[in-house]
Amino acid sequence: MKTGGLISYVKELVYLMRFMNRRRKTKYYIGLSVTAITQSLFLVSFSFVVESLVTFAESRDTSLLFKAFYILGGALLLENVVSPWFTYMYQRSVEFTVLEIRERLYHKVCRLRAKYLEQTHNGDLLSRVNNDVTTVETTYSTIYFVMLTQIIFSIGSIVAMLSVHWQFACASLTILLLSFSISIRFVRQIRKLYEQSLQGLANMTGKFLDFIGGIQLVKLFQIRPIYAQYRGLNEQVAQIAAQTAKKSGMLAAVNHFVSYVTFCGIIVVGSLLYAYGLIGMGSVAALAVLQINLTHAIMNFGTVLSLAQNSLAGAHRVQEILEEEEEPERLGSPVSELVSEAMVEFRDVEFSYQADKRVLHKLSLQVYKGQVAAIVGASGSGKSTLIKLLLGFYPIDRGEILLQGKPFGHYTLEEIRGQIAYVPQDAFLFSGTIEDNIRYGNPQATTEEVMEAAKAAYAHHFIQELPERYNTQVGERGASLSGGQRQRIAIARAILKNAPILLLDEATSALDNESEYWVQRALNELMKGRTTILIAHRLSTVEKADFITVMNQGTIVEQGTHQNLLEREGHYARLYG
Numbered sequence: 092m093k094t095g096g097l098i099s100y101v102k103e104l105v106y107l108m109r110f111m112n113r114r115r116k117t118k119y120y121i122g123l124s125v126t127a128i129t130q131s132l133f134l135v136s137f138s139f140v141v142e143s144l145v146t147f148a149e150s151r152d153t154s155l156l157f158k159a160f161y162i163l164g165g166a167l168l169l170e171n172v173v174s175p176w177f178t179y180m181y182q183r184s185v186e187f188t189v190l191e192i193r194e195r196l197y198h199k200v201c202r203l204r205a206k207y208l209e210q211t212h213n214g215d216l217l218s219r220v221n222n223d224v225t226t227v228e229t230t231y232s233t234i235y236f237v238m239l240t241q242i243i244f245s246i247g248s249i250v251a252m253l254s255v256h257w258q259f260a261c262a263s264l265t266i267l268l269l270s271f272s273i274s275i276r277f278v279r280q281i282r283k284l285y286e287q288s289l290q291g292l293a294n295m296t297g298k299f300l301d302f303i304g305g306i307q308l309v310k311l312f313q314i315r316p317i318y319a320q321y322r323g324l325n326e327q328v329a330q331i332a333a334q335t336a337k338k339s340g341m342l343a344a345v346n347h348f349v350s351y352v353t354f355c356g357i358i359v360v361g362s363l364l365y366a367y368g369l370i371g372m373g374s375v376a377a378l379a380v381l382q383i384n385l386t387h388a389i390m391n392f393g394t395v396l397s398l399a400q401n402s403l404a405g406a407h408r409v410q411e412i413l414e415e416e417e418e419p420e421r422l423g424s425p426v427s428e429l430v431s432e433a434m435v436e437f438r439d440v441e442f443s444y445q446a447d448k449r450v451l452h453k454l455s456l457q458v459y460k461g462q463v464a465a466i467v468g469a470s471g472s473g474k475s476t477l478i479k480l481l482l483g484f485y486p487i488d489r490g491e492i493l494l495q496g497k498p499f500g501h502y503t504l505e506e507i508r509g510q511i512a513y514v515p516q517d518a519f520l521f522s523g524t525i526e527d528n529i530r531y532g533n534p535q536a537t538t539e540e541v542m543e544a545a546k547a548a549y550a551h552h553f554i555q556e557l558p559e560r561y562n563t564q565v566g567e568r569g570a571s572l573s574g575g576q577r578q579r580i581a582i583a584r585a586i587l588k589n590a591p592i593l594l595l596d597e598a599t600s601a602l603d604n605e606s607e608y609w610v611q612r613a614l615n616e617l618m619k620g621r622t623t624i625l626i627a628h629r630l631s632t633v634e635k636a637d638f639i640t641v642m643n644q645g646t647i648v649e650q651g652t653h654q655n656l657l658e659r660e661g662h663y664a665r666l667y668g
């Protein structure tokens with residue numbers, strides 16, 4: 092490996108410390124350094140213990156025996172009394188830093204653009220938050236520690252060797268550098284493999300999430316390709332792991348070879364020098380201990396440097412998310428002079444998800460306070476896109492959206508979303524209790540207010556019949572409730588939010604007659620006194636709307652009441668017929 096490559100690795104290892112704040116960094120550095128120094132001293136001191144004992148055996152000088160005991164006692168004190176305190180100090184910094192990274196990722200995901208979230212598989216995000224953050228944790232708690240210990244220990248061993256026999260020390264240093272340069276040759280290859288492995292794991296997690304999400308379909312249709320794809324990814328990860336093991340094995344073999352050759356060299360050369368009276372047996376024993384320790388230190392360093400590649404790859408994936416572009420604070424200029432009489436107005440709005448495919452063409456629509464506006468149209472005509480734009484998930488290309496008479500840019504995205512309650516087609520419940528799920532509409536609401544909302548949403552009755560009532564756990568995504576029950580809880584949540592504007596993505600389309608009846612009544616309650624935009628997939632639900640907008644290929648082709656539109660015998664009449 093070139094010096095430039097080594098420098099860039101060192102830079103990357105330093106870069107990883109960015110995740111830690113300054114106060115923690117100081118504690119981390121102190122804790123890590125003191126622990127590494129005490130452990131190194133403990134190991135280096137053994138060579139002096141061995142030297143004193145062997146020389147005592149030769150000379151019967153009892154002061155050497157005491158010296159060995161003192162060194163050993165001091166080393167044990169450092170290792171068992173001092174070191175644990177400092178280990179706790181740096182490990183605590185690590186654990187709190189990892190907690191902060193996960194929190195930062197959570198908040199970051201909340202602020203990511205809809206476009207990024209739609210294009211990124213949940214499995215990939217999950218893998219970054221779990222696997223990749225764990226690799227960063229390993230670096231802080233183990234890799235840096237082992238690296239630092241090996242460096243300090245190597246320096247300590249070389250100094251000790253110099254004090255025992257400088258010629259041996261120089262020879263050892265040469266072997267050390269040679270062995271080190273061989274070790275790090277493998278590191279770059281191993282890094283590439285780790286990067287591939289992490290991406291493979293992310294793909295596998297994504298595939299598994301797909302499988303779990305669609306488990307009913309997988310069973311029903313016996314979808315074998317899903318398993319084949321999962322297995323393919325699994326095999327890929329296993330193959331990469333096998334290649335990594337091969338490289339790591341080669342690295343260990345080289346290090347072992349160097350280690351034992353030099354150990355034997357010391358014994359042979361040391362014995363010869365002893366035979367000619369040029370060195371004491373105690374010194375030969377100390378040098379042998381130091382040499383074997385030194386080569387182990389280099390081996391460990393090489394191994395840990397290759398493991399660090401995994402962490403660096405993981406850290407980069409974490410950093411990628413943290414650096415990902417966020418939603419802006421507001422969409423549009425806050426100083427626009429535009430005004431509108433309507434509660435919600437789309438004025439000549441043009442929009443495309445991808446540059447070459449326009450989805451909305453100069454679309455204009457006004458919904459006045461208290462009105463119920465239904466939007467109908469063929470699949471793909473742009474109905475859901477209108478809702479996404481109104482929720483501020485995408486910036487529009489041209490035109491203006493006005494809310495409560497003011498242009499979009501007048502409000503922050505948080506303010507816009509605060510004015511809107513949204514009930515999607517597939518009501519999403521979070522795992523937790525029914526009460527929690529309703530209260531997400533207004534975290535400050537009292538238990539009585541939660542119940543009032545549930546009553547208004549015709550949910551109270553069925554909730555009371557559940558074993559734990561409002562404390563019943565809904566299961567993952569509300570799996571323990573029926574579709575209609577989930578919808579009514581979602582409606583209760585929207586009622587509790589008490590926002591002036593309501594967006595409904597027709598919520599009754601997948602329900603049986605009885606559920607539909609109750610959900611429809613709940614929706615009527617929810618719509619009272621609010622300005623509502625209702626995306627209707629079935630025309631029977633739009634008859635009572637104040638006006639109906641018919642969309643086709645991103646434009647409004649008709650507008651009027653149910654009766655007018657039927658009489659016109661145009662698009663609506665054809666859809667209705």
Ligand SMILES: Nc1ncnc2c1ncn2[C@@H]1O[C@H](COP(=O)(O)OP(=O)(O)OP(=O)(O)O)[C@@H](O)[C@H]1O
Nearest residue numbers: 209444445450468469470471472473474475476477
């Ligand atoms: N995230 C996206 N990225 C790219 N294109 C998209 C995206 N979402 C929707 N589209 C495209 O935009 C067009 C309008 O889609 P939209 O979902 O608004 O239609 P819709 O009228 O709500 O359809 P449906 O009734 O089937 O839900 C379609 O051509 C669709 O393929």
